[in-house]
Amino acid sequence: MTTATLAQALNTALRDSLREDPDVHVLGEDVGTLGGVFRITDGLAAEFGAQRCLDTPLAEAGILGTAVGMAMYGLRPVVEMQFDAFAYPAFEQLVSHVAKMRNRTAGRMPLPITIRVPYGGGIGGVEHHSDSSEAYYAHTPGLHVVTPATVGDAYGLLRASIASDDPVVFLEPKRLYWSKDEFTPQPAPPIGRAIVRRQGTSATLLTYGPSVPICLEAAEAAKAEGWDLSVVDLRSLVPFDDETVCAAVRATGRAVVVHEASGFGGMGAEIAARVMERCFHHLAAPVLRVTGFDIPYPPPMLERHHLPGVDRILDAVARLQWEQ
């Protein structure tokens, strides 16, 4: 049992995939010689050659469009977008081709493409380097949307994403890249399974990616207030694990959704809406949301005010109408 960072686990997942399947190809900006700006592809070009881990020209639509063509020919491209906001130039390719190709060809032309997107804030990045763009992808039928929160899931879910015959947007919580944990590479459960990270009795926090550790922290802090909180890590936004989520919410009768992205029209809206649709009469209070504000991502020195923190989460829990 060794320890590894989440970044190292991702690197191992890519290495193992490249080793096991000659059709797997990594491509993107600076992924080769440099090993990526976050070093997620470190050493891959050296081990597998510049072609298996390709430094591309600087054009995201071109990168994703090229990956589409490679997938059409039977390869399994893994694309790296350097930062969340720099995936936007590829939006048309993603929505109009990647997400739809299987459907528009009646299943004849699946596109097994994995699109890795480092996302979210909390690392003091300047504008355009801290967006949480999951809602754009989760609303686009044909895409799977996956995001790990632990070192183990980083490996397992990335392997599963690369192995998937469907396109997967794999959202990597930047600020967790350097988080450490014990690590043995092992397969994850199939994409689409949420997991209860903490079992509680008073209320349930529903969250994913970068917000999972904060929710666990909040759950610890909540003890002092006499609250015993459950924490559910969604892991996959699409498909969505209604079963695990609803069971966890029914068990406590109260829930708060937590994520970094702006709240309005965010993933939390979908989660809150479907939980209330399905668990209405088990709820003592409406499902509340703790999210980023509806503002452009703030400059580094102000981001802490934007990001959901322990206090803001506990304030929301406190509003769950404990009296009535």
Next chain:
Amino acid sequence: MTTATLAQALNTALRDSLREDPDVHVLGEDVGTLGGVFRITDGLAAEFGAQRCLDTPLAEAGILGTAVGMAMYGLRPVVEMQFDAFAYPAFEQLVSHVAKMRNRTAGRMPLPITIRVPYGGGIGGVEHHSDSSEAYYAHTPGLHVVTPATVGDAYGLLRASIASDDPVVFLEPKRLYWSKDEFTPQPAPPIGRAIVRRQGTSATLLTYGPSVPICLEAAEAAKAEGWDLSVVDLRSLVPFDDETVCAAVRATGRAVVVHEASGFGGMGAEIAARVMERCFHHLAAPVLRVTGFDIPYPPPMLERHHLPGVDRILDAVARLQWEQ
């Protein structure tokens, strides 16, 4: 009192804006000589000259990026995107610049740009011609998102959008272009006001754009079932009129959200979530959603199965737990 189509009302709004304000400029693909593929800009180039109503090269990011520069210089560009899916190439310009410029310059550089996007289905269009992309825009802070459902609002809201000092994504329900109504050009209330199109007592339909007429139809049909339905036309998705919406929902204690776009992560999720957050104890049943399925927009011959229709809406109303 004359009658006009929604398309003609939009054309009149553009004409009046061009007349009254020399800084207003229309630009886009085929908007000049042709008058646009839907003829919304018909006759404008003839009356105001090719420069005020400019046929651009075929590149949506270039069109929107050019409009950004024009707005920086003090003009008021009105951009036409030819179809919903063909606005995607401009996504980066929209999200990373148009939506953020005022904020990132601390209010010094506002961008009064109106982006007209014909959206939605029901006109037998082939793929990429029937997308409902409002959720992408509504989740992007810095943008106003407006969509008219009537001939009068088409005029009033477009005038208000062009007059706004903020960027507005103006979503035009394609299938209502040819809908007729009595028409006298008059200002609309400020952007951000929903309107109750039908006052009922049993349940409230919350909807916008192309689905408004269908909800009104459903409300008529519901009488036979003994239901008297309210219908709220949101008109503006951002800002959102919580006041009008919550009042209408509290008055009936039951609500269904209706839109064409795919349901998962769609605008309906936000509406359902915020209504339940705010009206929880006034609700006899969870807020339900009737939306397009979570699939790529279907081919013309199958679209009727995808689109929310009267029956599907009434089925949802029937599920509003009338017994308990």
Next chain:
Amino acid sequence: MTLLDQPSGAPLGSVWPPDAHGPRRDPAPLLPDPEPFRILGTEAAAKLDPELLRDLYRRLVAGRRYNQQATTLTKQGRLAVYPASTGQEACQIAAATTLRPTDWLFPSYRDTLAVVSRGVRPLDALTLLRGNAHSGYDPYEHKVAPLSTPLATQAPHAVGLAHGAQLRGDDVVALTMVGDGGTSEGDFHEALNFAGVLNAPVVFLVQNNGYAISVPLAKQSAAPTLAHKAVGYGISGRLVDGNDAAAMHTVLREAVEHARSGRGPVLVEAVTYRLEAHTNADDATRYRTPDEVSAWQARDPLAMLEQHLRDHGLIDDAGVAEATEAAEALAAEMRAEFHADPELDPMSLFAHVYAEPTPQLREQAALLAAELAAEAEAE
């Protein structure tokens, strides 16, 4: 004399450090001819194989008839919409006939004739426009990508496929078709740049038919020719008369083999004209004159080749009649196939969104199934 046309200073080598800036190539070989390459009406015509010309002629006759029949089908409500390639048949046919079976074609919405010329049945090539499905053919059967509607988005796909084939050591060439308007899109630029850098075996065929719907080329680009864009990517540019079937065939064949031989991608601009409106839904009289159209009718690719064949005694009335019959047979087949209503299965909407439907899609499919059952009962 301004600095913009003043000669430069000392040569690079003399003062320049070891080059971090990549090879500086001589642009001369990349530049297209100043005038479109032509064969019909030039001496070169005599050198061509008569059988090839007769074959091209038969295909042109059939292609023209195909366009007419498809247009008729729109009037009969059998096609939702049809963007005719009438007047561009020489480009459409050459795009298909210069490829090997192992090569790939990446067509746009206007290129169904190229798709049919590649061997796809008209019914399947036109499925998108008929409206019963998004695509009617198996892309792998004839190595034809689905028709692409978002302009120029298919270009990077062609590059990626060609790159993939090259990685596997297969001598496959990808040919992608883009319109003059499509060249303005960012994806066109990114695809050409990737192709140049990867030296991918791709042929970019730009059918410059003078218009993007209503927008004439002069409002689309200020380039000397669209073929001149090639130099900016370090690839070869060729300018060809798109209405000269012999020239089209010759240039594209050459371009395809150039790419196959590893000498890099080629950008071909075919100067042609759309004789019909943009689609049946368009009113071309709003943006162009009858004179302009008739002037181009005088350069009809079909008429030009027939004239050549007759002038040189390479075809007789019987040959012409034979070609016409074959074309009529194709049209008859199309009528027969399209007048039957397509079978529609609403439940198929959920079939191919993912390899496995998500739990959410299962719920939604159940809802639709229940509705359909209720409908059925009601009837």
Next chain:
Amino acid sequence: MTLLDQPSGAPLGSVWPPDAHGPRRDPAPLLPDPEPFRILGTEAAAKLDPELLRDLYRRLVAGRRYNQQATTLTKQGRLAVYPASTGQEACQIAAATTLRPTDWLFPSYRDTLAVVSRGVRPLDALTLLRGNAHSGYDPYEHKVAPLSTPLATQAPHAVGLAHGAQLRGDDVVALTMVGDGGTSEGDFHEALNFAGVLNAPVVFLVQNNGYAISVPLAKQSAAPTLAHKAVGYGISGRLVDGNDAAAMHTVLREAVEHARSGRGPVLVEAVTYRLEAHTNADDATRYRTPDEVSAWQARDPLAMLEQHLRDHGLIDDAGVAEATEAAEALAAEMRAEFHADPELDPMSLFAHVYAEPTPQLREQAALLAAELAAEAEAE
């Protein structure tokens, strides 16, 4: 001889219908010189105004010091990140000094020295990288757009602004700065194409410093030179030695006035080199050799100009000392300004999302205000 280099058939005029395909321009005048334009070390140098050269020298000395000081500030945690333009100062300075006060500059993240040279205070030019706000200056005060991070996205803005100015009859020129990597983005292509079609008074300055982070030009483009991209848009291309301050000033001044005079946009490729890492967070040893760097140090724009001035007796030690003092004063000013902590107002997050905050933002602002009040109490 292959068809790809075979001469064309009959000339256009002889067979071509009235042209629906726009003017066919002669590409020759658009093509850049084969080698980068240089002045220092050529006869042309003698012709230049010594006072101009001395001014450029003083600016180069100050610019170099600015880069050093900013890099130091990152080590002291006073800047979150800094992309140095060390080695590219000649480009940065010419981009600012060749514009009139009424002209506009559209810089990228690396171009803060150009912004400062335009008159913006270092503290304000570096605000984005300091991290207390997204932008520190009023774009209208010095006519400088906010630093653009999404690559090449500022290029269409420059075109739009120049077009708008032209519509109003103002003789304004917009100059936008893009890197070699940025030329691969679709927005770069679309901007050049719009500029060509609109004949907008825009100068596109490409600083080709050999790398996009770790990716060398050879992996970025196969073009003969990046300046050759101009011909594909029907605009003039110029290739210049970006480390030759005199050549940079001369070519950009010429390009700016070319655009102003209505003769159309210009694409200028400045061949230069980034002597520092991409940013302080980058490790350049991973992708380039010390030899390569030192070879380029030998072409340091500052050293080259100083050498020239000394060789021709245009500056003495006193002049050099004077320039150094001014530079030190700038550095001292920067230290003083940056060592003070910026004032931060969390509530400002809601201030400029819209002209008027939405009801939703008011709610959210109230929530934050309450939290801050609670925090304040707690302390």
